[in-house]
Amino acid sequence: MEKSFVKRGLTKKSENIADWYNDVVIQADLCDYTDVKGSMIIKPYAYSIWENIQKELDAMFKADNFQNCYFPMLIPMSLIKKEKEHVEGFAPELLTIDRIGEEQLADPLVLRPTSETIMYKAFANWVQGYRDLPIKINQWCNIFRAEKRTYPFLRTSEFLWQEGHTAFSNNEDNLQMVFKALNWYKDIYEKYLGISVYIGMKSQSEKFAGAKNTYSIEIVMPNGKALQASTSHDLSTNFSRAFDVTFLDEKGQKQYAHQSSFGLSTRSIAALILSHGDDSGLIVSPMIAPIQVVIIPIIKKNQENNLILDLANIIDKKLKLKGIKSWIDIDDAHSLGYKINEWELKGVPIRIEIGNDEVKDQKLKIVRRDNFEKQNINLDGFELKISELLKVIQNDLLAKSEKLKLAKTKDADNYKEFKKLIDDENFVRAYFCENKECEAKIKAETKATTRCLEFDQMNDDGVDGKCIYCGEKAKHKWLFGRSY
């Protein structure tokens, strides 16, 4: 009769991160499996993390005059086919409806893998003159990409995301938008999720199907694997040419709109789980935590518990008044040990225990989830101390993540070293000639792909190196890693 999230032998993260991940998503009550291959249930605790991410990101979009909207989920196959690279990239992943009732559809309907095609068909009608630009819209929705091997949050056939889509009259404004969106995503990861990231440009092989260039957020996981955590695409005039998104400029000349699109998905929850979690379960960053402080009154059967419960309620109320998300665990069916396990599994940043000693001494016993540090604090002004401790935890998580990122990123001077470093579970920074054949061979031989060309490696410093693979001239050092 125990609830499903009881810790029942969690694999150690340090021993087998894949098994640990499978254990923790179930035991921390983040998701559940269903009969539908590739689909999962996002349970309330994980959904609440997603809502917190949505709230922050949505505010960033709206502050920049984006408007939310909703486009149909079903897209005619004929529309998907209009941009050649786009359909080639997405064809293997498409889910389609071939009939409605008994009627076979001449033009099957695709469950949206992304919405450029259906949106830009509409943009073509909405835009006539330069005064109709820019268009800046966003939608929060479900997305379908058929996957053979699925992992909760990391890769599922259905997932949730936001997709921002724009049209500008010129290239400069469009590029500025591409980088602005990328920086919003960086803020979500660094400021809110406490995860240090790389940002840069994808290679032509790894870019979004149909884009001129794709820019991405890349995260180094504790096992050295790469997580592409969100992307921002410079679509240039590729789609506006395919969908005829044109406008008359001030001089009455017909011009193609410059476009960009960008998205962040529930994959961000996978990044949170993998980055911070430990052998005891999840660690949720305070800025995004559904519960920031859990209060456990240590109640016992053969004693007067009223004073303990009263104090717990006062603490809870004062924390809430200070804007801190607190929760009292008043469940009387489980032991203290059970409860501690449960809340550690769920990664609540701070735990407060209140028993007879605490009532007597008018102190609180507080425990940090990230490093298990315990301290006793006076009741006097405790809210401020808790509030400050949440900030300290937030900063410490980012610092720890930054440290891991740097420790796991190595420079390689030759291919032998490169292979060794990849095998040793690292990100590797190395000169690369940007030739597709070299890239494909490196991938085939090492399973490592280009992650991105970091912005600070992008400027041509006049110093050329030699490609790690072919030895030909290489202008820039790229980041490589084995991808999730």
Add this chain to the structure above:
Amino acid sequence: MEKSFVKRGLTKKSENIADWYNDVVIQADLCDYTDVKGSMIIKPYAYSIWENIQKELDAMFKADNFQNCYFPMLIPMSLIKKEKEHVEGFAPELLTIDRIGEEQLADPLVLRPTSETIMYKAFANWVQGYRDLPIKINQWCNIFRAEKRTYPFLRTSEFLWQEGHTAFSNNEDNLQMVFKALNWYKDIYEKYLGISVYIGMKSQSEKFAGAKNTYSIEIVMPNGKALQASTSHDLSTNFSRAFDVTFLDEKGQKQYAHQSSFGLSTRSIAALILSHGDDSGLIVSPMIAPIQVVIIPIIKKNQENNLILDLANIIDKKLKLKGIKSWIDIDDAHSLGYKINEWELKGVPIRIEIGNDEVKDQKLKIVRRDNFEKQNINLDGFELKISELLKVIQNDLLAKSEKLKLAKTKDADNYKEFKKLIDDENFVRAYFCENKECEAKIKAETKATTRCLEFDQMNDDGVDGKCIYCGEKAKHKWLFGRSY
């Protein structure tokens, strides 16, 4: 080069409400059509109304300890079939995926028409003992029901909604939930959308497929048609028996959970449009309006406009400080007349015009959208006056709606009168024997269906009447109407 929402000959609502509706949804920039039959684009202005409804309703759910979550959109057909009445009710409307890539699916996947089946399959795993109850979850998502004849917002093959789902240990708590949810919906319609509603119980023919009883919100449209505006279902143990949602009670006895589900959709936007709109376009209730006050500075080419623009900015800032959603129309490409038309079309509750006279006299010219009443108010303390006027408009809209509802609801004593009143575009309250055959015949002969048995008609007062159709004993008067 004019924007798509330019008023270009709006049909008069009083002359042809169907044509007016089709005109206004496009011209007020609420939606757009696509190549996908039965689907529509919800444009930013309408989506923003939906976000405001979401915000209020979501807060009601959360205050009652509901948790949001997300279940897969694709449901195996075998699950849908588990509850017999349910599949019979929904079969004609299902959209299905028969293959993934080249692989034909033995068990086709259905695009969710509603989520009882997939959710309760999961509930069966989540619930073991009485301590696991109640379950109260909610999800905001897209829904698919194939429709042959579609109307924007009223009836589309894809729409957006929330669906709340619960499981309780006993019938009493479950019924209380059913009515609580119905009252939240009543509040959304009456307090926020300013629309007076009927609430009551649906007949057995008209209830949700699989429910024991369905309770609904019914709205009388200006043409006397009925809009079923949201529903709350007492599922009793029908689904818990089909999906084995059982628990051990305090005595260790196995019991079936008592369940309810309830939803409110983007159809609420149709109710708003049809209820309040007039020959000039939309009228949005202040409590739910994306823009509550629009400020139009009357700028001219051959004059100094700075003082006018300065005053407009001050007004805008002061209104925003007071928590009022204001917007300045600084577009310099269109005439004042064009702008007035545009904002009337969009139904913004209050318009403020600022020209040379207003600057000179330090007054504001304000115009109510609902009744075109104009007044000049002093700058001194204007925010408070605007704030109060918004409340007055909100109340006036509800009062007007209440008046229409009562005027359009007539009692019939015999079938001849009944038919005449229905033909004259009324809701009709009449004795009905609750026999399915009578109901079917009335529908066939008059196109009127039972809307609901109002709660205040429900109590058995000991006085029986005679069924309007068959003349047999009838305990209650039911509401009838022609449905949208």
